Amino acid sequence: MTNFTMQSIIAAKQKRKRRFVWLTTLLASISLVLCVAMLMLGNTIYPVSDVIRVLLGEDVQGASFAVGTIRLPRMLAGLFAGFAFGLGGYVFQTMLRNPLANPNVIGITSGSSAAAVFCIIVLQASNTMISIASVIGGLITVIAIFFLSKGSSFSIGRLILIGIGIQAMLTAFINYLLLIGNTHDLPTAMRWLSGSLNGAKMETLTPLVVAVFIFTPIILMLSKRLAILELGEQTATALGVDTNKSRVLLLVSAVIILALATATTGPIAFVAFLAGPIAKRLVGHGFSALLPAGLVGVILVLAADLIGQFAFTARYPVGVITGIIGAPYLIYLLIRINRKGDI
Structure with missing residues (x-):
């Protein structure tokens, strides 16, 4: 290999790296602007100076309650849930090598939702119990989907179809719970199912925040293995990747943050579905789009909530706006995949 070729490769890699750093910085900056807008805007618009004073612990008349008690938990719920949906969705789509293989479409979010609605309507459980049940429901759904789709050989298309079928069953179960539920529990369940940041409280955010801080580094450390898994089972094995161990670690980490995000805000439609493809298109080849996908998820949730308000x-609710945005893309993607014959 000539020096000129080596220099060209190094220059191209540096160019892709600069693009990745610039893009990630831009997405983070947009997320920060939206976070500030969430704290400033409402029935009363407060200047940035008042918002900063409240965040620093000062008592500002009117602003302390509006910003500290109502807007700050709402903003943090959108921030961490959006990041979790974007990151988790990208993990599933990349690992299973199909944009349809995201938690919304293959039923994982529905598993968490069914467990949470059962706790709300039947058990009338605490928020802690709802979070635990969401994680368990999501994990059981993942195990069921992979077990049923295994067959004689692993098939991504079979997995997606089985996931869609399980999602339909879980949706029917949720509708049954709503039908038999007490009247005073239904508004809470319906608001939660629509995907909403309304009523977010600081004490309910702790499990999600802790999970994001614990499992995001784990997923990022496995980013190279995730990229290799995207090449296929045989190629990954030939390159020395322990596919089973890597897949389990990625799945468990992604399901936990997705389930806790779902327990906190409800199943915000299509964020996990849209964030990954958008981030991947923006980043291009050569670098993992994990972190940008999480930031795109934040932008989608916060921007949709501001639009909805x-x-x-x-x-x-934010889920209504993201549903309006995501549904046409899902239809387009299904038509494109059907023409290619990938499923």
């Missing part, structure tokens, strides 16, 4: 005469 202020763009219409009525206020809509």
Whole structure:
């Protein structure tokens, strides 16, 4: 290999690295701007100086309650849930090598939702119990999907179809719970199922925040293995990757943060579905889009919540806005995959 070729390769790699750093910084900056907007905007608009004073612990008349008690938990819920949905969705789509293989479509989010709704309507359980049940429900759903799709050989298409079937069953179970539930529990369950940041409280955010800080580094450390898994089972094994161990670690980490995000905000539609493809297109080849996918998830959730609050005469939950955005893309993707014959 000539020196000129080596220099070209190094220059191209440095160019991709600069693009990755620039893009990640841009996405983080947009996320920060949206976080500040979430704290400033409402029935009363507070200046940045008042917001900063409240965050520093000062008592500012009017702003302390509005910003510290109402807007800050709402913003943090959107921040951490959006990041969890974006990161977890990207893990599933990359590992299973299909944009349809995301938690919303293959039923994992529905497993967490069914467990949470059961706790809300039947058990009338605490938020802690709802979080634990969501994680267990998500993990059981993942195990069931992989077990049923295993067959004589692993098939991504079979996994997606079985996941869609399980999602339909879980949706029917959720509808049954809503049908038999007490009238005073239904508004809570319906608001939760729509995917909403309304009513977020600091004490309910702790499990999600802790899980994101614990499992995000684990997923990022496995980013190279995830990229190799995207090449296929045989190639990954030939390159020395322990595919079973890597897949289990990635799945468990992703399911836990996804389930806790779902328990905190409800199943915000299509964020896990959209964040990965958007981030991958922006980053391009050569670098993992894990972190950008999480940031895209944050932007989608916070921007959709601001739109739902202020763009219409009525206020809509964030899940309604993301559903409006994501549904056409899902239809387009299904048509494209059907034409290619990938499923």
